[in-house]
Amino acid sequence: MHDVIRILLLADTHLGFDLPVQPRIQRRRRGHDFLANYATALAPARAGEVDLVVHGGDVFNRSRVPTSLAWQAFEPLARVADRGVPVYVVPGNHERGRIPHLRFARHPGIHIFDEPRTFVANVRGVRVAMAGFPSERHDVRAKFVSLVGSTGWHDASASVRLLCLHQCVEGATVGPADFTFTTASDVIRAGDVPRGLAAVLSGHIHRHQVLTRDLRGRSLAAPVLYPGSIERTSIAEADEEKGYMIVELARDESGVRVDWSFRKLPARPLVRRDLRLDAIADEHLEAAIRSVVASAPVDAVLTIRILGAMTERAARVLSAAYLRTVAPASMNIDLRVAVGADVGVQPGTHVPRRPPQ
Secondary structure, three states, X not given: OOOOEEEEEEOOOOEOOOOOOOOOOOOOOOHHHHHHHHHHHHHHHHOOOOOEEEEOOOOEOOOOOOHHHHHHHHHHHHHHHXXXXXXXXXXXXXXXXXXXXXXHHXXXXXXXXXXXXXXXXXEOOEEEEEEEOOOXXXXXXXXXXXHHHHOOHHHOOOOEEEEXXXXXXXXXXXXXXXXXXXXXXXXXXXXXXXXXXXXXXXXXXXXXXXXXXXXXXXEEEEEEEEOOOOOOOOHHHOOOOOEEEEEEEEEEOOXXXXXXXXXXXXXXXXXXXXXXXXXXXXHHHHHHHHHHHHOOOOOOEEEEEEEOXXXXXXXXXXXXXXXXXXXXXXXXXXXXXXXXXXXOOOOOOOOOOOOOO
């Protein structure tokens, strides 16, 4: 291998998040943020700066999506493939392991891991085996070795081998408390990653990270690369940078050398504020709400968590209609009810579905 093979790795685009086809309420929708970052992430591929594109799964936020959204997802990938850049897509858990409206992905340059399989790409005379399987949602820990074997990756005639996944590998961390995945049935043993792979390219974990050692500090057979999601999907991701990765493969005296870099995307700020009703007199509640809104960035996704018992006047002030008059048009507001609080969510308040990782 005389020159570097460059791969654009993105995942967890969750297209369709907060993007209803017929919205009942006119307000800023977060779904356009996801579509914009999706286009930005693919720009290097459209410009011919990479040799391959891998989407690590959860293209969509749901398993059933309108045809218009499926077209919006695959039309950019088709344009990339038209440039001669092969695209590889892993169906994620949000797609329930199956890509909807697959007809939009029918392009000779777009390859879907709809079952365990291996595709071989020829990059300037170098054969690269791209192995993978759709998201396994039931006891992948027990099935992983068999699933990888059934891809046929080891028998492929290639000098570079990669594994594409949408799974959790032990040692991955998420959340503000750095929760670490260890021994659950949906967590792959790090020691089960086979030798002979240059790298594992995976989605599913929304925080960008690269795993190179197992829980005991031993080196992995191959690095596990997570680009993370392209936008923040829950308050647990508020402090995380979002983006995609450029992975570079080059041969040296020890085999295939893998290098990577992370490219940031302009993710919306997520802010949470608590509002204690028992500490605010009714006549001061409107001023308190305005102060909370003013303290957040104008383009924030602001979550207001309600604590305490609600009076009739507070219920009127905390209506979705009132909150929209207070906030700038560039802001999203979520009203949340703390567990155990004596309050109900008001009709029309924006409470979007939060996708689990």
